[in-house]
Amino acid sequence: MSRPIALLLPGQGSQHAGMATGLYRTHPVFTAAMDEVFAAMGEEGARLRADWLARQPAVALDHVTRAQPLLFAIDYALGQVVFDWGLRPETLLGHSIGELAGATLAGVFGLGDAARLVLDRMHRLADGPPGGMLAVAARQEDVTPFLDGDVVIGAVNAPRQIVLAGPYPALALVEKSLLAQDFTCRRVPSLSPFHSPALAPATEGAAEVIATLPVSPPRITLYSCYTAAxxxxxxxxxxxxWARHPVAMIRFWPALDALLAERDAVLVEAGPGQGLSQLARRHPAVRAGRSAVVSLLPGRPGPPDRDRSALATAAKSLGVEGLTGL
Structure with a gap:
């Protein structure tokens, strides 16, 4: 391929029931990578796997103890699928927990150490205040007058696509005010106020745990969705x-803009849904045809064969030949 590949790794809000389960036990590389993550998480990994595959999970998949580790696992496993195809991404850009999956694919953390970080984070955040996230079709300056000290801009996903975050009932009150002024709002699937100061107390002590984990320089260029560099x-x-991630604001669009300013690329979304693909298609480089977007999984939930069909279509788009397990 003439253009380099950049993996986009989605985070909180992209999870849904049955996500990527159509690849489990049918795609050998994906299955092995998922099992590797579950094994690294020990007893918690077994419970996680059971809820992921269950029709009626014991713990809701939107809960932090399910969404966060499952998104990490699926992003990581799909990255391994891309590697197995013989493709070597030049760049990785993860959104929220997706950045940790990217760091693991880039060799910053070993899988066992990354699993320890994920488990520590989810247990800490599970004790945080209840809250949520709200996607708003607006600019930052449009919504600022509606915010209070508890509700903040948690993510800048596109020039007119931001996400607010905060505890309840404050977030619900802001949502009501925005709707009254005809703003388009959508609840993001989350039971926690990610990327808001409300979670700061829950992250105390995380840095001490992370400091014990060995790290290596990224073997693949890893863009930060927090610093946009x-x-x-x-x-x-x-x-x-790493400890600040659950509290810090996501700057996905500035990071994507910086990535595509370096050179045009084929942006491959490796994770549930097509949320990041939809955002990326708004970028001028993609609209002009200089860069392209490919999604590995379907845009919405469906039967298991839809996962396999989407992956096969993506592989064909990327010029991969001789595939098995699809």
Whole structure:
């Protein structure tokens, strides 16, 4: 391929019932990678796997103890599928927990250490205040007058697509005010106020745990969705950088803009849904045809064979030949 590949790895809000289960036990590489993650998570991994595959999970998939580790696992496993195809992405850009999957694919963390970080994070955040996230079709300056100290801009996903985050009932009150002014709003599937100061108390002590984990320089350029720049070894070696993730604002669009300013690319979304693909298609480089977007999974939930069909279609778009297990 003439253009380099950049993997986009989605995070909180992209999860849904049955996500990627159509590839489990049918695609060998994906299955092995998922089992590797579950094994690294020990007893919690077994419970996680059971809820992922269950028609009626014991713990809701939107709960932090399910959404976060499952998104990490699926993003990581799909990255391994791309590697197995013989494709070597030049760049990785993860959204929220997707950045940790990217860091693992880039060799910053070993899988066992990354699993420890994910488990520590989810247990801490499970004790945080209830809350949520709200996608709003607006600019930052449009919604600022509606915000209070508890509700903040948690993510800038596109020039007119932001996500608010905060505890309840404050977030619900802001939503009511925005709807009254004819803003288009949509609840993001989340039971926690990710990327807001409300979670700061729950993250206390996380840096001390992360500081015990060995890190290596990224083997693949890893863009930060927090700083909107490539991560250096000094960045990834800073335990506070990773500990702040649940509280810090996501800057996905500035990061994507910086990535595509370097050179045009084929943006491959490796995770549930097509949310990041939809955002990326708004970028001028994609609209002009200089860059392209490919999604590995379907845009909405469906029967298991839809996962396999979407992956096969994506492989064909990427010029991969001689596939098995699809």
């Amino acid at each position: 490539p991560l250096t070894y000094e960045d990834v070696a800073d335990a506070n950088y």
